[in-house]
Amino acid sequence: MSIDQISVFVENSPGRLAEVTEIIGGAGIDLRAVSIADTADFGVLRIIAAEPLRAVELLRSANCVVSVTQVLAVALKDVPGSLAAVLRVLADAGVSIEYLYAFITRKKGDAYVILRVEDNARAEKILCEKGITLVDGAEIYAL
Amino acid sequence: MDYYQREMECASREAMLDLQTKRLKDAVRGVYENVAYYRGLMDEKGVKPDDIKSLEDLPRLPFLSKDDLRAAYPYGLLAVPLEQTVRIQSTSGTTGRRVVAFYTQHDIDTWEECCARAIVAAGGSRKDVVHVCYGYGLFTGGPGLNGGSHKVGSLTLPMSSGNTERQIQLMCDLSSTILCCTPSYAAFLAESIVDSGARERIKLKAGIFGAEFWSEEMRRDIEAKLGIRAYDIYGLTEISGPGVSFECSEQTGMHINEDHFFPEIIDPDSGEPLPEGSKGELVFTCLSKEAFPLLRYRTRDICVLSRKQCSCGRTLVKMSRVMGRSDDMLIIRGVNVFPSQIEAVLLKCGYPANYQIIVDRVKHSDTIEVQVEMTPEIFSDTVKDISRKEGELVGALRSMLGISPKVTLVAPRSIARSEGKAVRVIDRRKI
Numbered sequence: 001m002s003i004d005q006i007s008v009f010v011e012n013s014p015g016r017l018a019e020v021t022e023i024i025g026g027a028g029i030d031l032r033a034v035s036i037a038d039t040a041d042f043g044v045l046r047i048i049a050a051e052p053l054r055a056v057e058l059l060r061s062a063n064c065v066v067s068v069t070q071v072l073a074v075a076l077k078d079v080p081g082s083l084a085a086v087l088r089v090l091a092d093a094g095v096s097i098e099y100l101y102a103f104i105t106r107k108k109g110d111a112y113v114i115l116r117v118e119d120n121a122r123a124e125k126i127l128c129e130k131g132i133t134l135v136d137g138a139e140i141y142a143l
Numbered sequence: 144m145d146y147y148q149r150e151m152e153c154a155s156r157e158a159m160l161d162l163q164t165k166r167l168k169d170a171v172r173g174v175y176e177n178v179a180y181y182r183g184l185m186d187e188k189g190v191k192p193d194d195i196k197s198l199e200d201l202p203r204l205p206f207l208s209k210d211d212l213r214a215a216y217p218y219g220l221l222a223v224p225l226e227q228t229v230r231i232q233s234t235s236g237t238t239g240r241r242v243v244a245f246y247t248q249h250d251i252d253t254w255e256e257c258c259a260r261a262i263v264a265a266g267g268s269r270k271d272v273v274h275v276c277y278g279y280g281l282f283t284g285g286p287g288l289n290g291g292s293h294k295v296g297s298l299t300l301p302m303s304s305g306n307t308e309r310q311i312q313l314m315c316d317l318s319s320t321i322l323c324c325t326p327s328y329a330a331f332l333a334e335s336i337v338d339s340g341a342r343e344r345i346k347l348k349a350g351i352f353g354a355e356f357w358s359e360e361m362r363r364d365i366e367a368k369l370g371i372r373a374y375d376i377y378g379l380t381e382i383s384g385p386g387v388s389f390e391c392s393e394q395t396g397m398h399i400n401e402d403h404f405f406p407e408i409i410d411p412d413s414g415e416p417l418p419e420g421s422k423g424e425l426v427f428t429c430l431s432k433e434a435f436p437l438l439r440y441r442t443r444d445i446c447v448l449s450r451k452q453c454s455c456g457r458t459l460v461k462m463s464r465v466m467g468r469s470d471d472m473l474i475i476r477g478v479n480v481f482p483s484q485i486e487a488v489l490l491k492c493g494y495p496a497n498y499q500i501i502v503d504r505v506k507h508s509d510t511i512e513v514q515v516e517m518t519p520e521i522f523s524d525t526v527k528d529i530s531r532k533e534g535e536l537v538g539a540l541r542s543m544l545g546i547s548p549k550v551t552l553v554a555p556r557s558i559a560r561s562e563g564k565a566v567r568v569i570d571r572r573k574i
Contacts (some may be wrong), residue, residue: 007524009517011554037526041551042517044526063555065517069524098525116524 002070002120003137004052009065010036010043020045023062029055032143033114035101046101048073048114050141071116072123073135078104078111086113086132093126095119105143112140147263147295148256151402152457159458163405164197166430171195171204174436177222180215181207181438201407201428202416207440212242212381220435221245228434233281234380234479244380245434251290253431254383257400258291261389264398264455265349265374267321269296274319274347276302276310276328277354283384284354284477288323291386297321304328307335315344322350325477326357326365326373330507333368347371353378353385354477356465358573361507362394375464381440382427388462391455398459399448403431406460407439408448411469422447424469425462443470471568473502475509478545482567485513488543492536493520499558504572512549513540516558 010016017036024031030050037044049055052068059066076082083102090097095117102113112135117123124134146152154162172192174181184205185191194203212220221228223245230246246254267273273292277284285303292299300319302310310332313319322329329352336342347369353376362373377397378385387404388397399406404427408417411424425444429436447463473480482500489498497516502509515536523529533550541547 005524007522009522009552009554011557016554039526039530042529042553044524044529046524065519065522065555067519067522067524098527 001072001124001134001136003048003073003114003135003140005069005071005114005116006047006049006052006056006059007067007069008045008047008059010045012038012040012042017043017045020059020064023058023064024049024055027054027058029058032140033101033103033112035099035114037099046099046114048140052137052141069116070120071114072120072127073140074113074115074127075133075135076102076111076113078109082111083113086127089127089130089132090115090117090123095123095126107143145263145266145268146457147260151400152260152398152459154402154458156458159402160198162402163430166402167198167201167405167428168192168195170428170430170432170436171438174222174438178220178436180211180219181205184211198405201405201439204428204439206414206426207437209242209381209441209443216241217243220437222432222436223247223434230286231281232283232286232380232384242381244383246383247433249433250383250435253403254287254386255290255294257378257383257386257389257403258287259294260291260398260400261351261374261376261386262288262291262295262297262321264389264391264457265321265351265372266392267292267295267297267349271295271297271320272300272318272346273297273321273323274300274302274310274314276304276322276324276332277385279303283378283380284323284325287378287384287386288351292323307332311336311339311341311345314347315341318346320346320348322347322352322369322371324350324352325355326352326361327355327476327504327508329365329369329373330361333365334506337368342368342370345369349374351376351389355474356572360573364507377462377465379442381435381437382429382442383432387427391453391457393454395453396449396461396463398453398455398457398461401460403429405430406448406462408446409441411443411445420447420449422466425465441469443468443472445469473500473568473570475502475511475544476546480511480544484543485540488539489513489515489536492532492539494518494536497555497558498567500568502568502570502572509546509572510549511544511546512551514551514553514558516555517552518555521552 032048035046098116100115104111175192228245234242275288279285350373374390376389378387388399407426408423417423425442444465445467449461499514501512
């Protein structure tokens with residue numbers, strides 16, 4: 001039930017982020033969600049794209065350093081406390097989260113959160129047991 | 144004007160040439176008889192000791208390089224039985240490049256006399272307190288100046304390096320008058336002295352600073368901050384240590400102790416000797432050493448020799464400040480660093496050989512930054528993983544270099560290449 005997240009190494013220099021996103025945008029690939037982790041010298045751009053495989057190929061051929069990571073996507077009601085409820089379930093089960101980012105969609109009332117955990121299978125099992133909906137790649141890419 | 148050994152330092156040209164010729168012939172014969180390694184090189188070139196009749200015949204002898212020293216490590220260039228030697232010193236070079244040199248008591252005396260000449264040329268006498276904060280140990284800086292100071296009869300403070308607060312404290316309490324250390328440490332000390340308000344309590348009048356390249360601006364800065372005259376000193380472990388050459392009151396280059404170390408300037412590419420006054424690679428032939436008498440040793444240091452009359456009265460030939468290297472060796476905070484060593488660490492840590500070394504001098508202290516191109520193998524979606532790998536690399540470089548470098552991960556193919564070949568070293572130090 002995991003989905004493909006593309007991570008791109010982005011050097012800290014003006015315009016670099018624009019260049020990377022232009023590679024994807026120029027090929028007509030939609031971005032579903034974007035997040036960046038930054039350090040003093042570089043950033044790690046994390047992307048959920050509509051066509052992950054094609055996006056990765058394009059980035060690699062443009063000499064970007066890219067990695068693909070399996071992450072979890074959880075669908076939530078866009079109401080106060082819904083993210084907290086999911087995190088509580090994971091916390092109580094002792095699952096630590098490396099990072100997360102969330103986005104809302106055109107579909108009114110729905111939100112999605114992308115979760116990066118150590119052990120996807122275990123986190124998935126814990127969430128399912130509590131009736132929390134995980135979304136597959138096809139659904140996210142097609143949003 | 145005071146000299147430590149006037150008869151040598153101010154010898155007539157004829158007397159010096161006579162002495163050098165005699166010593167050269169003896170040295171070549173001694174090396175040929177006692178050093179199988181060099182005898183092999185001479186035989187290969189078809190040169191016999193009898194072929195060396197004058198200084199003009201010197202270019203017939205084969206060169207020695209750092210590679211020879213490594214090939215012959217540790218005893219291959221020793222010219223006397225081990226029981227006649229009393230000391231070992233070693234270069235500040237790091238892993239794989241270490242060179243050891245041996246000394247008989249006579250060699251130690253000569254070396255210390257050379258340092259004594261430097262101290263006297265800097266105005267030192269029995270009345271001075273010589274504060275030595277070069278490192279003591281395998282590094283020649285501390286032992287050399289320490290011994291020189293003893294020969295002069297000065298009161299010697301064997302401080303060694305580090306612990307700046309204690310350095311300043313003792314400098315004030317014991318009225319140190321002559322400071323011996325690397326120029327970058329002198330600059331750092333000067334700033335610390337000014338900052339701590341101790342400027343009025345120090346009695347320094349002169350400094351003897353070497354083992355690193357430094358600029359005229361740096362000299363003026365240190366002189367102004369400490370209210371002293373700052374003198375350059377040059378040397379290398381292979382030849383003896385500090386005191387191979389030294390500056391006098393004129394401060395326009397360093398007098399080479401040419402009664403012991405005969406200098407030549409060669410074209411670093413062809414190896415051909417260059418006419419007097421040319422800029423080229425400095426080569427030394429030891430004329431009086433017993434244990435480790437290197438002949439035609441290529442220093443890789445680029446400089447110019449001058450026989451212009453010196454106002455100090457010394458007739459010893461002068462060498463300019465070292466203007467560069469004929470190999471890619473860097474001297475960073477007194478430590479010899481070859482880019483190839485950094486490359487080896489990168490490869491060992493799983494990084495590509497695409498790198499660039501940026502050396503700079505910030506507030507008179509050398510800094511080194513290693514830029515490495517990011518690869519898919521090192522890259523991760525979590526910053527934590529990347530930082531951990533980066534930290535491992537910094538640690539591995541630190542244990543090799545002895546100083547902590549900054550590591551910067553850069554985009555693939557972003558390191559500048561000229562004619563397809565990467566520029567490995569950018570030295571921004573203004574020297």
